[in-house]
Amino acid sequence: MDAFLPYAIPLLLLLLPLSTLYLISFMRKKGSGNKNLPPGTRGWPVLGENMELALLGQQKFVKNRMEKYSPDVFQTSLFGERMAVFCGAQGNKFLFTNDNKLLTSWSPKTMTKTFLFTEFVDSSNLKQVTAVRRSFQYDILKPESLKQYIPVMDALAREHMDREWTPNALVNVVPLSKKYTFDLACKLFLDVVDVEDIKRLSDPFSLATQGMLGVPINLPGMAYNRAIRGGKMIRKELIRIINERRKKLLEKKETRHQDLLSKMLLVTDENGQFYSEMEISNNIVGFLVASFDATSSAVSSVINYLAHLPHIYEQVLKEQMEIAKSKGPDELLTWEDIQKMKYSWNVARESLRLGPSSQGGFRETTTEFTYAGFTIPKGWKTHWTVHSSHRNPEYFPEPEKFDPSRFDGSGPPPYTFVPFGGGPRMCPGREYAKLEILVFMHNVVRRFKLEKAIPNEPVDGLAVHLQPHEN
Template identity: 60%
Template sequence: MDIFIPYLFLFLLLPFSLYLILFFHKEDSDDPKNLPPGTNGWPILGENVNLGLLGLSKFIRGRMEKYSPDVFRTSLLGEKVAVFCGAQGNKIIFTNDGKLVTPWLPLSLKKVLVPDLDDSSSYKEGFDVFNKFKYDTLKPEALRQYIPVMDAMARVHLRDDGWKPHFAVKVQPLINKYTFELSCRLFFNVTDPEKLQTLSGPFGPMRNGLMSLPIDLPWTAFGRGLKAGNIVRAEMTKIVEARREEMMRKGRGEDRDMLSKMLEVKDEEGKFISVKKIVNLFVGLLVASFDSTASATNAMVFYLAEYPHVYEEVLKEQMAIAKSKAPGENLTWEDVDKMKYSWNVAREVLRLVPTTPGTFKEAMTDISFAGFTIPKGMKTFWTPHSSHLNPEYFPEPEKFDPSRFEGSGPAPYTYVPFGGGARMCPGRVYAKLAILVLMHNLVTKFRFKKVIPHEKMVVEFSASPSHGLHLHLYPH
């Protein structure tokens, strides 16, 4: 009897195979002739498997070579997507927000992060609320006050949180812990270890579910992300409600963090913003600040360990700043402004391993680009991976060379680690300050050497060291 089992399996598989053939044939025949070249991949799965196997950078560059260097078609996260590439692709997206394209969130990101954001009007309302908030709290002038806090926290972190000299230290979890706790301190003044643990525990699964195939099963990244997102929002709701109650009893305090400022924002009708909207905003801020800052800082340390001559130049610059300070005196905005070479190093890091995958949008009308038509309603995607390693823009693109950013720097729309246009990442200054302040403290305290010489930076949706970045630490 067992001899018939393989044939039975093939017989059962036949209808599914026929379905796939018909699916692809129907899909191609229904598509307009002028769509960008590409493939929608497998039914339901799209090209998510290929993306997961290759990583975002190789996936993007491989399809640019195969289909078109300007725009190609794919299917990601359950949607057909036109990926705009290169400087001209970046430009058309950045300069036509609200004209040709409008913000759009993949279902997985929307359901995990802001599940009540169920239509375009509420999405626009959420952006309007955020815009009122960001200009007051994330502009450089407002962030100046946080530099001493960042500096003090970095010192305590390097002293108490596992940075042991003369030992092999796994750096990635230490940097991740610091950047998460820094965001919690500056955004809503949470410093209690128990509360931090309550937030950080489900935070990882929630992040993993954001850019996943939206299949709601308990064992999928999306299913786990939904559950974790509910926990994070419930904890954040407690924090926001407690702060609002405290402000009603005690009034406006002197030490006003970002949450305190947000609680004072009013909508067009003169009403205070609801707790739910504030929670959605701050969960989004927490994810964005953590991903960009942690990923960039891990990559910065990786490349400083990889290139000792670069480390020496950074050390020289940072030691000069350290020697200009009195013992125990905190860094200031003026000190960070002197970190010219260090910031060029960070910018080169962000070129090689961007911390953001890019942004999805939706075509508001038919878009003509590079000889192709992206129809109204189709989802679009821009990504820094389409231009950052292009030899046309960056000669010897694989070479680590901070001098690229001296003088006028790269041509417009070629270097886009924080996006561009009206919706350029509002947290870019925060990320810069957090990276440079920790770097100042780290290099002035330690020299370091990679334990795993051939460890690489891996770029999936964000960048991370392949083995967690093990370093030997040597005190000065």
């Protein structure tokens, strides 16, 4: 389940040649000078604490260091960077409210080098943000657009169920949820619906996402090496799609498209120039990554708990069948139907609390500051993590218990439930993800009773027995 496991074994093989260096700089804890840096360790030379993160998983990694060093903030070294990990609701609040003040956006180099044309990352960063917000957040994700997506999501979900679920008594949920969310993203963002065209994108995405947070060592056998190869294939295919669409637009053979790609092709910068194919690819790929990885993970997490907890499933089924009975057999879901799925959304949120689709996010400090009595130097990377608050009994009593009622009324305290981040950089696709999750839940539960094939199986493949409802 953990994204870091694919490169855990290669990391172990690197230990022997690094052992001498390790003895020299064993467990370095603080930098030079008199600054009161956060407690912690920078781990192994070159590797930092990536290996420990891979072996423990992020939840245990963060919990162990909070107990050993500080419940507020600790230092580590990940992805080749000196990093301060902020913990709990106060840590979340500090980072979210100081975005664009003390902090700026940052992503691990392994991610940017995997997916982006890096020659445009620095020079066009501002243009990218402007284009994305104007073309996507303020247009593609505005309420009017979201309402129009619901019937499309429902229609595709029905086709997906007919083709991939109904013929089988046993399904592996994780790969199927990836297929559904990615197929939908290709349709809505790129207007790509051909099976082979989608496959030319989805196959390399599997390589890329498995190694995008790997140790930045580009050697055969390493997850990062596979990610780099996958990223090259993704960019090549995106450029082909972009060029074909641009040609059709210029020849005025395409006039009906209102997807993200068409809007990007028609957007100009402050000088009235159209964006290049590589800049457009850089803008689009992030949304595809989110659909392939984060949104599909959220869908899988929800199905996992529905299959594991029959009493929760029955309540969701009751709510969804009331909606289904109010509609004709071929009538697609609407915005009004989604508003009736209150209990289902509480179940989805509790699933995201216990099985988050994202582990957190990163920032870079733009100035030196003090937090919880510790100095955070300029240029350090920071990390907020869902696990330091989502399973904290101070915020969520009996944190391991699945209890959708936590979200009744006003819900949890601010900055404790952060599956989509917060502040200026809160995930702009959170409402889109909500719709996608609820539409998928509706189509699964109204067709099947679910039972996990392996009761305590982690959400890796998630094998689930299907028992169709009697008509």
